[in-house]
Amino acid sequence: MLPPAHSPLDPLYRRVQFLKALLWVLLFVALVLGVINQLIEGNQLLAVVHYLCLAIAVGFLVWLYWHPPAAQFIAWLTTLVIAAVLIAYTMMAAGQHYALYWLTIFPPIAYFLLGRTWGFSLSVMVIGGILIYIAQVYDGWKAAPFTMRAFGNIIIATAALIVILRHIEKTRAEAFQYLEQHSERLEYIAVTDPLTGLNNRGKLDQALSRALRRAKYEKLGCCVILLDIDHFKRVNDDFGHQTGDRILIELAQLLRSNLRATDIVGRWGGEEFLIVLPASDRQQGKMLAEKIRNTVATFVFVNDIHITISSGVACYQTDDSEQTLMRRADQALYAAKAQGRNRTITDLELDPTTDERAAH
Numbered sequence: 001m002l003p004p005a006h007s008p009l010d011p012l013y014r015r016v017q018f019l020k021a022l023l024w025v026l027l028f029v030a031l032v033l034g035v036i037n038q039l040i041e042g043n044q045l046l047a048v049v050h051y052l053c054l055a056i057a058v059g060f061l062v063w064l065y066w067h068p069p070a071a072q073f074i075a076w077l078t079t080l081v082i083a084a085v086l087i088a089y090t091m092m093a094a095g096q097h098y099a100l101y102w103l104t105i106f107p108p109i110a111y112f113l114l115g116r117t118w119g120f121s122l123s124v125m126v127i128g129g130i131l132i133y134i135a136q137v138y139d140g141w142k143a144a145p146f147t148m149r150a151f152g153n154i155i156i157a158t159a160a161l162i163v164i165l166r167h168i169e170k171t172r173a174e175a176f177q178y179l180e181q182h183s184e185r186l187e188y189i190a191v192t193d194p195l196t197g198l199n200n201r202g203k204l205d206q207a208l209s210r211a212l213r214r215a216k217y218e219k220l221g222c223c224v225i226l227l228d229i230d231h232f233k234r235v236n237d238d239f240g241h242q243t244g245d246r247i248l249i250e251l252a253q254l255l256r257s258n259l260r261a262t263d264i265v266g267r268w269g270g271e272e273f274l275i276v277l278p279a280s281d282r283q284q285g286k287m288l289a290e291k292i293r294n295t296v297a298t299f300v301f302v303n304d305i306h307i308t309i310s311s312g313v314a315c316y317q318t319d320d321s322e323q324t325l326m327r328r329a330d331q332a333l334y335a336a337k338a339q340g341r342n343r344t345i346t347d348l349e350l351d352p353t354t355d356e357r358a359a360h
Helices: 013-041 044-066 068-093 099-140 148-191 201-218 232-239 241-257 282-298 322-338
Strands: 222-229 264-269 272-278 309-315 344-346
Touching: 013 044, 013 068, 013 099, 013 148, 044 068, 068 099, 099 148, 148 201, 201 222, 201 264, 201 272, 201 322, 222 232, 222 241, 222 282, 222 322, 232 241, 241 264, 241 272, 241 282, 272 282, 282 309, 282 344, 309 322, 322 344
Parallel strands: 309 344
Antiparallel strands: 222 272, 222 309, 264 272
């Protein structure tokens, strides 16, 4: 069971998991080597060192489970204990049994438990110190034949190294997975209207830009529908803003259910919504706008409220930009408002003298 103070969102979570795994590895290896040295090799002093490591590993595990906030301190103690054991083992082995092979496990342990700066520093100090010591005393060491003891050292040290590296790689993979999921969540938040769950204005701008590029270079056409709830201020004044928000959410659901898979809908601002229709002509745009208008007019919203919408439809013309296309959609919407609301107007139906501010 994980220490309750740490969860996958906690920065120390993975370090604590690695520390626990390392202590279990240390416990098992110390037990095996202690038994081998005591019963097979007859090296009682080395057996005592291994049994001492076993006791320390058990103590640190108990401490970690009962007091998780001490994880960083335990990590330091564990790293220092391993460093001390490696130094002592190197001196006691005197070049025999391929004892130096055990040094390979120290850098990954130090880096993961203590971080890049301290991991590097301690690795250099421990391994550098051992190498300096060896340079001073190796003339007095005997030749080291390849024995079963040496072979066993290599097997056990390699197994420990594989377990440690496997856990580090698993931790790295989990970290990348978490970052990917977090990134996807942030991306969703960045392009989504928090109230309705539809695309926000930034995402709509991107969709409109892509649709216009296709219309220009692939001659596929493009339309937009800009729609607005009629007398929405009156709804907020009469029923409250919470009811108004609920109506916006229900309208968003209605819009989703009446669009094609290729259509993009989002909240343009306030009670205005924009629908981008790639590869569509004016007739298709007006038919869809009318379908949505009729659906909304017959739908019963929260608290048995009925609302209507007005829509402006504009379609791509040669050399249109996002600004010119949206300007005509805006003018068509305000023309629909000026003509009594609850209606759809296309950009072809506009009076050239229409002033959108007067219509508003």
